Amino acid sequence: MxxxxxxxxxxxxxxxxxxxxxxxxxxxxxxxxxxxxxxxxxxxxxxxxxxxxxxxxxxxxxxxxxxxxxxxxxxxxxxxxxxxxxxxxxxxxxxxxxxxxxxxxxxxxxxxxxxxxxxxxxxxxxxxxxxxxxxxxxxxxxxxxxxxxxxxxxxxxxxxxxxxxxxxxxxxxxxxxxxxxxxxETPGAITARMQALISNEAFKMLGEGLASAEEIDRALQQGLGLPMGPIAEAEQYGLERRLRMMEYLHKTLGETYRPAPLLEQYVKANKRALAVSR
Ligand SMILES: NC(=O)c1ccc[n+]([C@@H]2O[C@H](COP(=O)([O-])OP(=O)(O)OC[C@H]3O[C@@H](n4cnc5c(N)ncnc54)[C@H](O)[C@@H]3O)[C@@H](O)[C@H]2O)c1
Structure with missing residues (x-):
């Protein structure tokens, strides 16, 4: 070549x-x-x-x-x-x-x-x-x-x-x-698959009422040394795009990747997670 x-x-x-x-x-x-x-x-x-x-x-x-x-x-x-x-x-x-x-x-x-x-x-x-x-x-x-x-x-x-x-x-x-x-070849490769999972889990925690979106983001960002909070990251990426990604991972990789119900609701309502929880 x-x-x-x-x-x-x-x-x-x-x-x-x-x-x-x-x-x-x-x-x-x-x-x-x-x-x-x-x-x-x-x-x-x-x-x-x-x-x-x-x-x-x-x-x-x-x-x-x-x-x-x-x-x-x-x-x-x-x-x-x-x-x-x-x-x-x-x-x-x-x-x-x-x-x-x-x-x-x-x-x-x-x-x-x-x-x-x-x-x-x-x-x-x-x-x-x-x-x-x-x-x-x-x-x-x-x-x-x-x-x-x-x-x-x-x-x-x-x-x-x-x-x-x-x-x-x-x-x-x-x-x-x-x-x-x-x-x-694997759905989502390495980083996107993990990134999607982390933000989905953050939405599950928000849905369970563990803390506010800001607090969950702060805990995960500081605790895991992430460049930004996973909820903020998902918002920046686009919640609808992230939901499509989760649906694709769920279809191809199974139950672990089932989209968080709150993420689905925010997309339906066209809301931003951080704005909603304020
Ligand atoms: N932004 C991210 O977070 C991210 C991260 C990793 C991978 N990706 C992937 O990278 C790819 C691009 O994403 P992006 O965020 O840069 O998209 P984007 O929407 O910012 O840009 C896409 C560009 O493609 C142009 N375009 C559309 N159809 C075209 C065509 N037929 N010919 C030439 N140009 C055309 C559009 O005008 C637009 O400027 C996607 O596959 C996405 O999944 C994005």
């Missing part, structure tokens, strides 16, 4: 722009694509601001930041973005139909040797790869949040992912200054 030089990222939202930034800092020529021009403008501003912050904290040197910015191109058309890429990472919203559509399109426009990566929390890379002709060249990567600073990067092999693709994905992750963890 030839060396990866050009990475295209499809979808310039929260994760896509951070992945593009990590790729550019890692020395790859990077093309960031989105269907919405406004998303591209926001992504460009966010990457500049984020690199500026990294320079001010000393984690990146000014000349590295300038070189990274110069390596990023922005595209509003998938074909233009993916045509020359050695690896394409899709980071569009986690809906099966959207991801399948992107995979089929990429299979048509990419060179035969190009690897296709899905940045997904809940879709099966085996299923995504099953609709295209290059399943051995497909793999999933998952940057935990916050993607700018989280070092671990989970890399999930599908049923047909080749050793070559897995090795190349690990090498790309290392150049992005991440610590790759290569794992077998």
């Amino acid at each position: 030839s060396e990866v030089r050009i990475i295209a990222v499809i979808g310039a939202g929260t994760m896509g722009r951070s992945i593009a930034q990590a790729a550019a800092v890692g020395g790859f020529r990077t093309i960031l694509e989105d269907i919405l021009p406004n998303a591209l403008r926001k992504a460009e501003d966010a990457i500049r601001a984020e690199l500026g912050r990294a320079v001010s904290t000393g984690s990146v040197e000014q000349r590295e930041a300038d070189a990274a910015l110069a390596r990023i191109e922005y595209a509003s058309n998938l074909e233009d973005a993916a045509r020359d890429a050695d690896m394409v990472i899709e980071a569009v919203p986690d809906e099966l139909e959207s991801k399948l559509e992107i995979f089929v399109l990429l299979d048509k426009v990419c060179r035969p040797e190009t690897m296709i990566v899905s940045h997904t929390q809940i879709q099966s890379i085996t299923e995504l790869a099953s609709v295209i002709y290059r399943a051995p060249k497909c793999i999933a990567m998952w940057f935990p949040k916050p993607p700018q600073t989280s070092v671990a990067l989970e890399i999930v092999r599908g049923l047909e992912t080749s050793d070559e693709t897995a090795t190349a994905a690990v090498a790309v992750a290392q150049r992005m200054k991440r610590e790759p963890i290569l794992l077998r």
Whole structure:
């Protein structure tokens, strides 16, 4: 397999722009694509601001930041973005139909040797790869949040992912200054599965009336050394998205993952947990 030089990222939202930034800092020529021009403008501003912050904290040197910015191109058309890429990472919203559509399109426009990566929390890379002709060249990567600073990067092999693709994905992750963890396919991978379970448990405790949402969050954040309280984290992630994740984990992994009734109620009522319990 030839060396990866050009990475295209499809979808310039929260994760896509951070992945593009990590790729550019890692020395790859990077093309960031989105269907919405406004998303591209926001992504460009966010990457500049984020690199500026990294320079001010000393984690990146000014000349590295300038070189990274110069390596990023922005595209509003998938074909233009993916045509020359050695690896394409899709980071569009986690809906099966959207991801399948992107995979089929990429299979048509990419060179035969190009690897296709899905940045997904809940879709099966085996299923995504099953609709295209290059399943051995497909793999999933998952940057935990916050993607700018989280070092671990989970890399999930599908049923047909080749050793070559897995090795190349690990090498790309290392150049992005991440610590790759290569794992077998499992719903939610490692971090998302545990994160979902912790916030679901916090909602169960809230439903049992153990304490207020703020107190439960404070206890868990301080007691477990978490970066933020699990209820606040779920709100930031989106309660509806978290409920969908729990439903998926419940369906695939069993009873341990049954969604907390209070989480279901808050989603139905369109309420935020912390606001409701105040
Ligand atoms: N945000 C998180 O907490 C998080 C964490 C880990 C993994 N993920 C996963 O990363 C992926 C992206 O999530 P996000 O939070 O960045 O989403 P987001 O909604 O912030 O961004 C998605 C972007 O994709 C663009 N898009 C939609 N359809 C497109 C298409 N056909 N072609 C090109 N661009 C298109 C949208 O315009 C949007 O800018 C999802 O699979 C998600 O599950 C998200």
